[in-house]
Amino acid sequence: MERRSPILGVAALAVVVVAVHLLTAALGKPFYLTQLSMAAYYAIVVMGLCLVMGYAGQISLGHGAFFAIGGYTSAFLTTRNVGARLPAGLREALGHVGALAPRQDLYGADVVAVSPWLACAIALAVAAALALAVGYPALRLKGYYLAMGTLGFGLIIYRVLLGTDALGGVDGIVSVPPWHLLPGIEITGGKPHRVVNYYVAWGAALAVLLLILNLTESRVGRALRSIHGGERAANAMGVDTAGYKLKAFALSAVIAALAGCLFTHYNGGIDPSEAGVMKSVRYVALVATGGMANVWGALVLGAGLTFLSLRGWFGSFDHAVFGGLLIAIMSLAPEGPLRPLASWLARVGVRCRPRSGTGKPEPETGSPRSEAPNPRPET
């Protein structure tokens, strides 16, 4: 089978990202970049969930919880004054390694908290551990169990976040410090950092896209697809179905936690609503809209619809829109709207420049890359 390198498509998308920036600047609406950055972080979760739903054929209704775990863990660690409790020598040593970061809090008091790098690493580890703990029993079974198990898991996390005072209860954790990635680049909200953060967010999104695309083209990706196609057959062919499903689930939980972590630094805080059922259902809706096994669709439609939702386009029907999307997509076009659209465009394209052979559009099945937003062959 012919395999194009995903680099080309990712580069094309990067050009689109730059174009969108220039467009907002030209239109005099630079504040759109803030919501676009947030949308990128949410789209990262959607792409990760795409791995579980589209490729492994499982459903997780707890990805909002993993996002919140990532966000809360790094928010908690970077705002807590752990330095005060440690002996001075240890504090110095940890500071030299970069594990602790001294700064001043809102009231000018000196705080020695965990550095965002270490906090992020811990957040990802926590998410991975929880994903393995939840996924291990649920993924050995089929269908409904993972859905209900993760839904229950999400609600537990939501309730615990709501009911724990150390995590700020309903208000969540606020005044999370910026994350200095490189000199001059820090993840934080605020006007002066808007453009840089837009590129950081979309850079992260494109990196995750590339990671997932490469993964799905590898042996792992083929194994996951075979599970979706027929679990028993895959099992009979010697694919460790339970193991692959668990790994895919854990990886997508880690991706969600990473997005939560970045989002929290960008947003300067996080609250329990991120772990709510509606958030998790929304991620599922976006994966379905993107076309299930279509990471491109997940990224583009995920970011696009989230952006519209954040801009308040759907008004008081915000949740209903995503619920309606779920029903409509599943009962009318279970493959997602992009695939029929792409094949229609391809058919139109073929009619315009007739080639030898049948007028059938190029086979679009199997390769998730072929449903790129631009369905025309690139060479």
Add this chain to the structure above:
Amino acid sequence: MSQVVQYILSGVTVGSIYAIVAIGFNIIYSTTGVINFAQGEFVMLGGMVAVSLLRVFPLPVAVAGAVVTVALCGALLEIAFFRRLRHPSALQMIIITIGLSIVIQEAALHIWDEKVRSLPYFTGTEITSIHLFGAAVSPQVLWVLGTVSLAVLGLHAYFRYALAGKAMRACASNPEAALLMGIDAATMRTASFALSAGLGALAGCVMSPITMTHYEMGTGLAIKGFAAAILGGLGNHSAALVAGLAVGLAESCSVAVLPAAYKDAVAFGILVAVLFVRPHGLFGSAEVGTSSREF
């Protein structure tokens, strides 16, 4: 001592509601193979419709009207969304029912509002109480327990003796054979949605004075009901009753040990624990022919 009785009674009360939701899951699951994530929404709709009807009609008529309305809604949902799916995958059905539950919730938010409503107490007022073994009990608790037991008994008789109930069971154990015997499987599926929705609505009405009715209440109920359903083994109605009571008791007794904010987490913990240890339920599912149905 009286405190223990109090915990037990409140546990049995909420537990019987979970049991009804679990039985609702079972009815639809065993006839159609669908796990209806919108099951909790039927309970919410029952309470909401009854509160609205109460403005015009007396209480018994309002409750009956709510049950019939919600049962019709359930039948309509089946006809509109599930009948036309030929060979739906589990993933597809999960996603559709989740979408339905969100849309029903949002519709309820727009039809009614975000306020908490409740039906009046069926007998007496909120301060009326009966003393049982030293514990004070609202008569509504007796209404809940009585209604739930009657519903379960009636359901049992229906599945055992009524022709339609037998036909429904036949569809559950072997749809093709049922079709060959001249049973209209499609109608049976619609009927199972209606039955399950009506049952949920009835539970929503009797519990409304105690737990209140709110547009967002459905999701939590659905998960706890599902926890009960798999604790008892999917498809097994009488085990679902026992399991529902067990979940309710565990939840109300947890308040004695854990902060009340974590009360809901207990049922979810049970769900996850059951998934870990005995995914086919404490009582197995050998009784009904659903064991042939693959997950």
